[in-house]
Amino acid sequence: MISRIAVYQKVPDTRAKSRQKSFQNFPFYKKIKSVDLADIYTIEKILSSEQLKKIGFTLINPVTEGSKIRIISSGSENTLFVNLEHNLKVNFNWAIEIGFLPGVTDNIGKTTRTGIEDHLKLKFDFEEDVYSSQVTFISGALSKSEIKQIAAGMYNPLIQRAHIYDKKDFVSEGKNLFLVPKVSITGAQKVLDVDLNVSDEELAKIGKEGIMGPDGKPRGPLALGLDYMHAIQNYFKSKKRNPTDIELETLAQTWSEHCKHTIFAGPLDDIQEGLFKRYIKGATEKIRKLRGKDDFCVSVFKDNSGAIEFDENFLVTHKVETHNTPSALDPFGGSITGIVGVNRDALGFGLGAKPIFNTYGFCFADPDDNRLIYRDFQKTQAMLLPKRIMEGVIAGVNAGGNQSGIPTPMGFLYFDGRYKGKPLVFCGTVGLIPKKSAGRKSWEKKAKPGDYVIMMGGKVGLDGIHGATFSSESLHSGSPSTAVQIGDPITQKKFSDAIVKEARDLGLYNSITDNGGGGLSSSVGEMAKESGGVIVNLEKVPLKYPGLDPWQIWISESQERMNLAVPKTKWKKFEQLMKSRGVGAWNIGEFTKSGKCLIKYSGKTILDLDLDFLHEGLPKRVQRSAYRVGNFEEPELKQEKDLTKDFANMLGRLNICSYDFLSTQYDHTVQGTAVTYPLQGRGRVNSEAVVVKPVYKSNRGLVLSQGYFPGYSEIDAYKMAAASVDAAFKNAVIAGANPEKIALLDNFCWPSGDDPVRLDQLKKTCEGVYDLSVAYLSPLISGKDSMFNDFKGFDDKGKPVKISVPPTLLITSLGIVDNVENAVTIDAKFPGDLIYVLGETSGELGGSEYYSMLGYEGNRIPEVDPYKNYNLYKNYTKAVEKGLIASAIGINRGGLAVALAKMSMSGILGASVNLKRLPGKFSSDSEALFSESTGRILLTIDPKKKKEFEKLFEEKLSLFKGVAFAEIGKVTNDMSIKATSINNTIVINILVQKALETYRRRFEKW
């Protein structure tokens, strides 16, 4: 029996208004008279009319809503009304119903089902469920093809389906019933042997396309190269048998680029130990040695997150992940899974850290780019347009972060046409964990032989099958849509609370880890290393729906799961606690010391792999890099008399302008820890660093910032890396971090990770990261790489295209603020305050935002003199400690011009500066204003503090050269930003209000 409960709004619904507004770009928009919505709950279960009426009542607030219930059982139909007139009046010509495809996570459906079970004291069985959908009613004389266009913009065919009804159809819903999206799979639930005694050609084919299924079609990519297939072939030869499908799938997951990071770990040219060991881990090891007793690293590069000491009682952890490919296909699902997934890197750190704030970074193509690209030559599989991707990604992090109750104060948007094929979606989570938990060191964990293998959180479906192997390949037309998942923040919030607020400090488990990429195969496989072996009973893994093959259960990436090692004596108590918190926890096996990973299913052993082979058996690959000179045309700039127009245009650039619409929709005050905000000053200007106070009773704070310059990568990857580290470090210092207590994270998103030129850029980038982090004594504590961010497909004329992201390095800084009272914001405070620039300006416009605006690339990109810069930052910090800084901002993307504008706009105060006074070597006003030279800070001080301030910078430290600085002007109350040129003329003159308008215009309507 199927029942459809439709909830109607009896008073105007703002969601409907927003939806109507979202149609405004259609040429036929004016024909739309009105839009209304109804939320639909389709219930498959035998229920009485009384029961349905009760359910209908729980789903509404009678003040504003009513529900209409249609009962459709075999042969008969019946309609009930709750708090609604029987002749419901909704004006419409068309109705578009959008619901999920079978098997896609339906959080609303799940909540409704739980609510019904609770309210009516009954249970849904395996074949019964609740499904949510939504109907949009549109009134107006639109044609069917116009309605189809509207519908196409409202749903994503990879995860949803749309059904269009005209009025007649809808009224007689019965004959055109929107069917129940029930999963029906006919897996044989059998295990296949895979014959590896085949030709190399066959072997390579299996590695590329996957194991042949019983239907004669390959099951999806294993992403195993021929060298890996040979190693596997040899292993099973020595065992005198063929592998089972689940064994081969497990090896594919475990050896994937996504899990093993073979490009970073493997030898490259003469670097036998690989890039990671030499440059990333190498930098941190060197820094820790150099810092000696001041080492503040506690756990680096070995856990789900990296951790540093926060104070005598707490550690803070941080991890940044990317979720690029899924976000290209389903932007909302991809990004919500990204943010909720990286939360588990905090929960999975040590014995479990509490997520205390999120960071983000999104790289998109211009949202106004409307040219379609396709995955296939026939042009049937269009990629989503940049605007759709952007909207979806933003909404996904909104839902994931806000619903989890984790503040998301810090992040950036960056735009470049080369992100059109794959957007980059960086999601990070900072965690907090007491050093001691139940008498144990909280950052250490170890599954012991005899401990139960516990899976907790959500059940397993087909979600994300081949996610890990798939993201190791570039996006093409064969990419499976099962790679798409949708996060469920509330399921995770429930177990997150149960772990970090209860189970952890009761000492109920010995180890915990995230169950993410590669699913159980990867996470259980990893944990087995701790004890030395594992045995799993696969039938004990709970399923969302019947019919899954064993290999699918084992590698599924169904979200919101953690694995724990629970001692036998504590399992009862653990299980009881989870039950009382509404959290699922299942005992699926036992850790052993057998040296093997074993899986049983239906009484048979279906997987039997030596742990050594599983984890260390993959052959090393030889990688070679090749240098390509990045040489671009060097533009000749005219000496412009008036740069006001350029100045204003810069403020409206996608990479400079305000994204306040995003900052205000991401909760940044939850947990009550915010100190300085993402939008600062009277003018609410986006800042590049925020300060938070994570422990209520302590005045110690954390600062977070980010550095990224993909625009420099093709010119000189080393300098790009140096500038990125410098910016992330500097921004943290400016906001109030102690320069001796800043840790860094590195995230690499690369194109074509097997291309020698790209590998050379990667190597240079690593060198830059190494040199700068060592110079700043700022250790790298965690990182991640994603090496194949390419799109191969066809443009709208059917011409093959390859779109590769620019080599993108994100450096994230996590710094400690000794006293949050010293936090610094960017807004100019009072007229008459003196404006200073610290650091030198050079004519370094190569790769700059200014050149980009003018259509140039150039070659002269900023260089970093780390020792000079570090000395400057130390001096600046002294000024902060003495309370001398009224406001400060880093001179970053867009140069002095943009920094000055932001300072002035955020304070809603004028500013007048003289470029002649600016320290450094430059030859034009454009260079003075727009050069992105590193190591510079723009700041204001109380004029009464001039002497005291300047004295700080005149004291020369014996080890370092003095700091270049100059007073370049004043904060004014004439409400305009003015700059005097190097030739003593006025080169910029613009009203602050006008500047703000330009700065805010780009995303005003978002």
Place this chain on the structure above:
Amino acid sequence: MVKPKVLILSGYGLNCEEEEAFAFELAGGESRIVHINDLIDKKVKISDYQILVFPGGFSFGDDTGSGKAYANRIRDHLWEEVKKFVSEDKLMVGFCNGFQIMANLGLVPALDGKIGERQVALQYNKNSRYINRWVDLEVSGRKTPWLLGIDKFSCPIAHGEGRFYTDPETLIKINERGLAVLKYYEGEICKYQNIEPNPNGSLESIAGIVDETGKIFGLMPHPERALFFNQRPDAPLLKEKYKREGVKIPKEGPGMQIFKNGIAYFK
């Protein structure tokens, strides 16, 4: 002096319980966070407490409408205990999602003694999007212990469904009886940031209401996120000003007094 006991609910996606517990502790109370299932399982009794708090958060992900699912769980399992609590000389407050839950339980405004009848709604914001910013609030209407001595204050809001709505007759009664005790208005923060006073399109700018006793209080804003002076958006400017004027920089934030008032009622 025995500290008043404050019970703060948790579970199923509520998420502001820790900061609210801390706020009541700071105000001199004894806070205890209790998972709703521990109340249902009778491990903890509501009647042992003087203040009951429905905290902010995202219970059940706002699925099927904010506050509905959590309210249903209370109505199905704890309704008698909650009704008894309301009938005693005790205090109850719901912030944000807590207010949405209380509205769906019919605990506020509960006009004419109709406890349990839903009389108001908190609908999608006027831009139908989640919003986090500061607001200014003005106190009016009948006396409530929660707002004693407060004329106006500022603190953050953070919600997707906070647009207060009720039918015209109910609105008249609410106004006549002075139950709309908290309204958005253009105060110092709105002027400072040049932002509109009513952030979500609430009817008559209503941000919070009480029941007819004044002891049961539901509000969309989050005063627990404004316990300290340095959390004000204009704190950097004010700090600089005070420093130059030689004035001592305050510690306490504008949201603190509500929690002090709650505790003071029992002292």
